[in-house]
Amino acid sequence: MPPEHEAPWRVSMLLRSEVRDGAGRVLGRIADLETRRDPQGRETVEAVVITAGRWGRLLGYERRERTGPWLLEQLARYVLRRRTGRVPWRDLPQASPDRHEGPPGPA
Amino acid sequence: MRGRGRMWIAATALVLLWTGFAYDLSRPPDGSDYHRTVLQITRTAHDAAATGALIGRQQLDGRVFGPFAVSAYRDATRAMGSARRRLTEQAPPDGTSMAQRDRIAPILGAAADHLGDAASARDDARLRAAVDDLEHDVRRLATLLRAWQ
Amino acid sequence: MLVAFQLLDRQILDRDGRPVGKVDDIELGRTEVGVPYVAALLVGQQALGDRIGGALGRWIAGVARRLAPAPGRGPMRIGFDLVAGVDSAVNLSVSRDQLPDPPLEAWLRDHVIDRIPGAGHAS
Amino acid sequence: MKRVLSIALGILTAIGGFVDIGDIVANSEAGARFGVAHAWVLAVGVVGICSYAEMSGRVSAVSGRAVFDLVRERLGPRVALANLAGSLLVTVLTLGAELGGVGLALQLASSVDYLLWVPVVAVVLWVALWRVKFSMLENVFGLTGLVLIVFVVAFLRLRPDTGALWHQATDPGPPAGEDWGTYWFFAVALFASALTPYEVFFFSSGAVEEQWTAKDLRTARFNVFLGFPLGGLLAFAIMLSSATVFGPRQMSVDTLAQVAMPTALALGKLGLAAAILGFFAATFGAAMETGLSTGYTVAQYFGWDWGKLRRPRDAARFHTVLIIGIVVGVALLMTTIDPIQLTEYTLVFSAVALPLTYLPILVVANDRDYLGDRVNGRLANSVGSVYLIVVVAAAVAAIPLMLITRMGGG
Numbered sequence: 079m080p081p082e083h084e085a086p087w088r089v090s091m092l093l094r095s096e097v098r099d100g101a102g103r104v105l106g107r108i109a110d111l112e113t114r115r116d117p118q119g120r121e122t123v124e125a126v127v128i129t130a131g132r133w134g135r136l137l138g139y140e141r142r143e144r145t146g147p148w149l150l151e152q153l154a155r156y157v158l159r160r161r162t163g164r165v166p167w168r169d170l171p172q173a174s175p176d177r178h179e180g181p182p183g184p185a
Numbered sequence: 186m187r188g189r190g191r192m193w194i195a196a197t198a199l200v201l202l203w204t205g206f207a208y209d210l211s212r213p214p215d216g217s218d219y220h221r222t223v224l225q226i227t228r229t230a231h232d233a234a235a236t237g238a239l240i241g242r243q244q245l246d247g248r249v250f251g252p253f254a255v256s257a258y259r260d261a262t263r264a265m266g267s268a269r270r271r272l273t274e275q276a277p278p279d280g281t282s283m284a285q286r287d288r289i290a291p292i293l294g295a296a297a298d299h300l301g302d303a304a305s306a307r308d309d310a311r312l313r314a315a316v317d318d319l320e321h322d323v324r325r326l327a328t329l330l331r332a333w334q
Numbered sequence: 335m336l337v338a339f340q341l342l343d344r345q346i347l348d349r350d351g352r353p354v355g356k357v358d359d360i361e362l363g364r365t366e367v368g369v370p371y372v373a374a375l376l377v378g379q380q381a382l383g384d385r386i387g388g389a390l391g392r393w394i395a396g397v398a399r400r401l402a403p404a405p406g407r408g409p410m411r412i413g414f415d416l417v418a419g420v421d422s423a424v425n426l427s428v429s430r431d432q433l434p435d436p437p438l439e440a441w442l443r444d445h446v447i448d449r450i451p452g453a454g455h456a457s
Numbered sequence: 458m459k460r461v462l463s464i465a466l467g468i469l470t471a472i473g474g475f476v477d478i479g480d481i482v483a484n485s486e487a488g489a490r491f492g493v494a495h496a497w498v499l500a501v502g503v504v505g506i507c508s509y510a511e512m513s514g515r516v517s518a519v520s521g522r523a524v525f526d527l528v529r530e531r532l533g534p535r536v537a538l539a540n541l542a543g544s545l546l547v548t549v550l551t552l553g554a555e556l557g558g559v560g561l562a563l564q565l566a567s568s569v570d571y572l573l574w575v576p577v578v579a580v581v582l583w584v585a586l587w588r589v590k591f592s593m594l595e596n597v598f599g600l601t602g603l604v605l606i607v608f609v610v611a612f613l614r615l616r617p618d619t620g621a622l623w624h625q626a627t628d629p630g631p632p633a634g635e636d637w638g639t640y641w642f643f644a645v646a647l648f649a650s651a652l653t654p655y656e657v658f659f660f661s662s663g664a665v666e667e668q669w670t671a672k673d674l675r676t677a678r679f680n681v682f683l684g685f686p687l688g689g690l691l692a693f694a695i696m697l698s699s700a701t702v703f704g705p706r707q708m709s710v711d712t713l714a715q716v717a718m719p720t721a722l723a724l725g726k727l728g729l730a731a732a733i734l735g736f737f738a739a740t741f742g743a744a745m746e747t748g749l750s751t752g753y754t755v756a757q758y759f760g761w762d763w764g765k766l767r768r769p770r771d772a773a774r775f776h777t778v779l780i781i782g783i784v785v786g787v788a789l790l791m792t793t794i795d796p797i798q799l800t801e802y803t804l805v806f807s808a809v810a811l812p813l814t815y816l817p818i819l820v821v822a823n824d825r826d827y828l829g830d831r832v833n834g835r836l837a838n839s840v841g842s843v844y845l846i847v848v849v850a851a852a853v854a855a856i857p858l859m860l861i862t863r864m865g866g867g
Contacts, residue, residue, distance in 0.1 A: 087370060089337055089360040090385040110338040113372060120363075120371040121335055121414065146823040147838040149845060167369060225866065228709070235708045236715060243718075248725040252568035253733070257714035259568075264711075327707060334634055343530045343537075345522065345760050356529065356760030379759070386534050422520040422827055439761070443773035452588045453770040 097128050097165060106130040106163065125166045219282040222275055223289060224333055226268045230293050231326040233264040234319050237300045241316035245309060258304035265297045289329065296322040335420070337372065345423040346377065346412070348430040354412075355436065357424060358382040361411065374411045375424065378436060381409035401437040410434055464679055466596060468687075471680040473602025474595070475688020476695075477743035478558035479551070479650035479807075481736060482800045484692045485716040486865075487643045488699030489709050490635060492625040496693065498644045501847065502651025503689035507681050508840045509652065509815060510660050512822040512833065514677045517661040518669035520827045524661040524814055525757035531817045540813045541758045545751060547810045548655050549782055550803040552747040553789035556582070557796025558740030561713040565733050572793065579787045582744050586779055591745075591765040598742030605735035608694035611723035617701045625700075634707075642858040642865045645851050646801065649808035651689065652848070657814065658750040662757075666764045698723070711797055751782030801864055808855040815848050 089111065097105045106128035113121040146154070240257045243249045249257075272290060277283040299318040306312035335341065337360060346354040355377035363373035380402070383395025399405070410433070418427040447453050487495045517523055522530075525544075529537040559578045560571030567574075585594055625632075631640040669677065698719035703710060710716060713736065720728035749765060756763035756775045763775040790796065819841045822833045833841060 086373065087362040087364075088376065088381075088384075089342060089362060092362075092370075093338055110336045111370075113335045113337055116365070116371070120365070121337075122365060122369050122371040123337075123362075127336070146820060147833070147842045149842040150820060150823075232708050232711070235706055236712075236718075239706075239718060239722075240714075243721050246725075248721045249729055250726050253565050253714065253717070253721075253729060255568040256564050257712070257718075260712040260714055330707075343534060345526055345530075353760055353762045358534070358760075377760075382534060382759075386538065390538075422522050436761075439774050442777045443770055447769050447773040447776055450587070450769070454768055455588055 092126075097126065097170070105165070109162070112164070123167050125164050126170070127162060127164055129162045216279050216282055219275065219278055220285070220333070222271065223282070223285050224330070226271050226293075227289055227326055227330055227333070229264050229268040230289075230296055231323060231330060233261040233268065234296045234300065234323045234326060236261040236264075237303050238316050238319040238323055241303045241306075241312055241319065245312060245316070255304075258300070262297075262300055262304060265293070265300055269293050269297060285333070292322060292325050292329070296326070340420055341372070341375075341424065344420070346375065346426060347423045348426050348433075349418075349428055350430075352430050354426065354430055354433060355410070356382070358409070359385050372414045374413050375417070377410045377412060379438070384409075398437070401441055403437060410436070464676055467676060467680040468684045469603060470596050470599030471684020472687045472691065473599040473605070473738065474742055474746075475685055476602060476605055476691050476735075476739045477551075477650075477653070478554050478740050478796070478800050479653060479804050480692040481558070481695060481713075481716055481739065482797055483643070483646045483650040483804060484696040485699040485710045487647055488696035489703035489715075491632060491640060491643060492700040492704050493622050493696060494625045494629040494632070494640070495644055495647050495696070496626040497629060498647045499651060499689060499693055499696070502648045503686050504840070505648070505652045505844050505847065506656065507685050508837065508844060509657055509818065510681045510685065511678060512837065512841065513657050513661040513818050514664050514669070514681065515674060515831060516818060516821050516828065517664035518671070518674045518677070519829070519831050520821075521665055521668075522827075523665045523753065523757050524658055524818060525754045527821050528814060528817045529758050531820060537758060541754055543810045543813055544654055544658075544754055547803065547807045548658070548747055548750050548754065549785050550789070550799065550806060551653065551655055552744060552751065552782060553786040554796060554800040554803045555740045555744035555747055556786050557790050557799060558713070559737060559744060560790070561796055562733055562736040562740060565714055565717065565736075566730075571796065572790070575787055575790050578741070578744075579783050582741070582748060583780065583783050585745060586748055586765065587769060587776070594745065595742070598738045598745070601738035602735060602742060604731045605691045605695075605739065607720050607724065607728050607731040607735065608691065608698050611720045611728055611732075612694050612698040612701060614723040615698060615701045615719065617697065622697065622700065636862075638858060638862045639865050641854065642862045645808050645855050645858060646804040646865075648847075648851050649804040649811070649855075651692070652811060653807050654811055654814050655747045655750040657818070658753050659746040662749070662753045662763070666766055711795075713797065748779055748783055748786075752776070752779040798864075805855045805859050808851045810852075812845075812848050812852050815845065819845060 092108055092111065094107050094109075096107055099105050108126045109129045110127040111123050112125045112127060114124045116122045237258065240249065240254050240261075244254055272286065272293065277286050296319065299315050299322060302315035303312060303319060306315055341357050341360060344357050346357060348354050357375045358378060358381040359376040360372055361374040361376055362370040364370055379398035380395050383391045383393070383398060385391065386394060398409075412426065412433065416426050416428050418425045484499070513524055516527065520527075525541070528540055532540060556575055556578055557571065560574040563569070563574040563578070564571040585591075631637055664673075664677070667673070695716065699710060699716070702719040702722055703715070708715075717729055717732040717736070720732040724731075752775045753763055755761075755778045756772070759774075761774045762772040764772060767775070769776045789799065819833075821827055822841070823838070825832055
């Protein structure tokens with residue numbers, strides 16, 4: 079579907095797609111994109127935040143810092159299965175917004 | 186594929202639950218079901234009669250105004266009517282149930298009449314008589330309730 | 335900045351603090367070396383419906399598309415250069431009047447609300 | 458002096474505004490059948506609404522975002538849409554129940570059937586939301602709701618058996634002839650009557666619209682921490698007087714006329730009139746709040762313009778949702794469902810829906826990005842966490858209890 083590829087990317091296409099490592103194992107799903115302002119003043123994607131759980135996003139608990147009462151903290155960790163990680167964008171060489179397959183993983 | 190599988194499981198569970206409900210609602214009532222129904226009917230009738238008696242007493246004491254009494258009687262009459270309707274709608278499944286129905290039916294009839302008397306009483310004497318009757322009905326219904334509970 | 339957490343689904347306010355809509359989706363551009371960057375905020379039920387997906391999402395997007403003044407125009411785009419700052423809301427540097435009218439709001443205002451007496455009075 | 462006066466006004470309005478059709482029905486029914494064995498539930502509910510309202514008021518004042526704004530932001534569009542559907546359903550059901558309550562109150566005063574009143578009430582409600590100065594109306598109905606104090610007076614005049622009541626309250630459980638299932642069903646309903654989601658939608662949206670600052674927050678805390686418990690006391694008085702009058706007679710309550718009866722018994726016509734006026738004010742005030750809440754939730758989910766201070770033409774989508782909400786509420790009543798029964802269902806479903814909005818608020822109240830150093834302290838978090846468990850337990854238990862006890866019918 080060539081027109082699909084011509085269309086600009088949307089963040090929603092990237093979110094929740096799978097990230098695999100070099101051996102093809104699933105590392106997790108994209109929960110967020112980390113950006114940084116480049117010299118031209120654009121917010122460019124620096125890295126993706128991935129979670130291992132099925133829930134991409136849980137009330138903001140995928141962020142690193144500790145928040146919230148103890149009970150919620152435990153709950154969020156349980157649901158997110160504790161495994162959140164950060165993969166730099168440059169390690170995702172063939173990234174493409176495909177919901178089902180996800181970008182082939184980093185080396 | 187996983188999504189579709191889950192959908193099938195959910196759909197099957199829903200159908201089973203629904204069938205269970207349908208079965209529970211449509212199966213013929215047995216003795217204990219009927220007992221529960223009669224108990225509910227008795228309770229409704231008791232409350233309606235007691236409400237009527239309570240309003241009547243307050244009317245005699247001049248503690249309520251007309252429109253309030255009218256709508257309170259209307260509520261009570263409606264509840265009494267629904268209790269009587271339920272009793273005729275469901276056939277008693279066995280001998281014990283039949284005996285229960287035969288005990289409660291005449292009291293319901295009398296209470297409904299007395300409620301009507303109280304609601305339409307034009308003077309204090311008639312109202313007082315109707316309220317006395319209603320209070321008698323309430324006591325009889327309460328006795329039945331205690332016996333059947 | 336965390337795009338999904340800090341930008342997506344936040345309320346957009348114009349220069350005067352009036353609501354414009356939600357950040358229903360975000361359009362990404364590509365730099366010369368192919369790295370995505372935040373190009374524009376997409377606002378409106380078209381973008382939202384596409385994002386929700388499924389039959390319900392298609393329906394939401396379909397209704398919004400039908401209401402849109404010009405067919406096939408896609409959702410309302412607010413260039414990221416118009417964003418003055420992001421706190422608990424996304425604050426724009428322009429006034430709402432300079433942006434296109436949300437189609438549903440315009441339709442309801444013209445066909446329903448304005449026909450009722452007193453629609454122009456603040457309470 | 459003026460400030461003290463405005464604080465006093467706020468507290469009085471909060472007291473009168475606390476009680477709505479759900480409180481009236483749940484307290485009276487529980488009082489008749491269980492005496493005051495549910496007194497502790499009411500206390501738990503009141504503390505809950507205080508902590509919930511304080512958190513959402515603080516979050517809204519500091520961040521400028523109302524509850525449903527945050528729900529969408531924290532849960533994402535899909536989960537929040539499901540949440541919106543649930544919350545909206547409960548709010549519209551509540552709106553229907555309140556409209557029915559207004560109709561019933563007018564029926565008690567006029568003997569004209571409530572179904573004839575409902576369309577009239579709905580039109581008046583819509584006009585009120587369309588163009589009348591809202592804060593004025595809110596104060597009028599809140600203050601008028603205060604006449605429900607008549608239930609306190611009535612209770613004292615009824616010469617209650619305080620020893621027996623004390624025993625019921627301190628040794629809670631079902632009396633003879635009732636079972637634990639029904640006891641817990643009523644407990645859930647009472648809890649839900651004190652902690653209704655629409656109150657929080659309304660409260661937080663008001664905070665945003667009136668652009669509260671830290672100073673307003675202090676006033677709001679006064680309103681919440683004094684007004685709600687005193688309002689809960691009015692609800693408790695309804696339970697007490699119902700227990701005193703109907704308990705010994707072994708009667709249950711299922712009409713609004715019965716709820717008012719204790720005031721007639723104790724105080725005669727004047728007391729009865731006050732009770733009916735109180736019902737009217739409480740339910741109409743709540744109908745305004747629930748009506749607005751339908752618009753608030755939808756508009757805040759989609760990011761539309763909303764508010765009672767805006768000209769309708771500037772918030773066309775918001776006002777359209779309001780109109781649809783009122784029409785659906787009226788249509789609900791026109792099915793001739795008994796408004797008291799509708800209230801009972803509403804309470805069950807609002808118990809189910811409560812965690813949907815409680816959880817995001819608790820989370821955001823801990824977020825330093827939003828609140829800086831105004832995040833929850835240790836006390837607020839302990840209370841908040843305990844209530845998270847209570848709220849979830851009530852939500853999980855509500856439907857099974859409803860089915861097992863057949864709406865508490867036995």
